[in-house]
Each structure stands twice: as C-alpha cells, then as structure tokens.
Amino acid sequence: MEGMAGHVARFSQSNWMQEVLGLFALLLVGIMLMSEGGSLAHLVFFGYETDAMSKAMFCFVQVTLVLADVVQGHCQRRIMAEAAAHSARPPAAAQ
Numbered sequence: 001m002e003g004m005a006g007h008v009a010r011f012s013q014s015n016w017m018q019e020v021l022g023l024f025a026l027l028l029v030g031i032m033l034m035s036e037g038g039s040l041a042h043l044v045f046f047g048y049e050t051d052a053m054s055k056a057m058f059c060f061v062q063v064t065l066v067l068a069d070v071v072q073g074h075c076q077r078r079i080m081a082e083a084a085a086h087s088a089r090p091p092a093a094a095q
Helices: 002-014 016-040 055-088
Strands: none
Touching: 002 016, 016 055
C-alpha cells in the first residue's frame, strides 16, 4: 500500500472527479459495514431494528456511480470539444 500511495496521490490530484467518486464509494462501504454490524448486534434506533444492507443493492449503487461518472465524463468532453471548435472558427467578415 505504501508503494502505491504516491501513484494514487498523483492520480487523485490530477483527476479530482475520480477522487470524489472514490469518496462516495468509501461512504457507501462505511454505511454497508455499519448496517451489517448493527444487524449482527441487534441494534434498535427509534424503535426500528437495523437490517443489513443487501449486497445486490451495494453492487447496484456502485455500478450506478461508475456509469454516471462515465456518462458525465463523455458529455463534458463533447461540450469542451464543441466549445473549442466554436472558439477556433474565424469571425465572420463584416459586409
């Protein structure tokens, strides 16, 4: 892990959207672990028992996060390319 820390730090500094996606994934993992621990400990909050988060739900949310990031990245690249093409055009000659 220590050997990869520098590579991961450089990647996250240059790709801040990937860093945000990773933080959301870690938040989701934390919620899943807390719900599973609460279920095993039979914790009750406000009169309701805690149930473990379904692994299928966890995978669905992770896939949705990644797909949303891919679609957003594609749209952002297309918009930036259109803006660059528009700004590269010479202005129309006055008649």
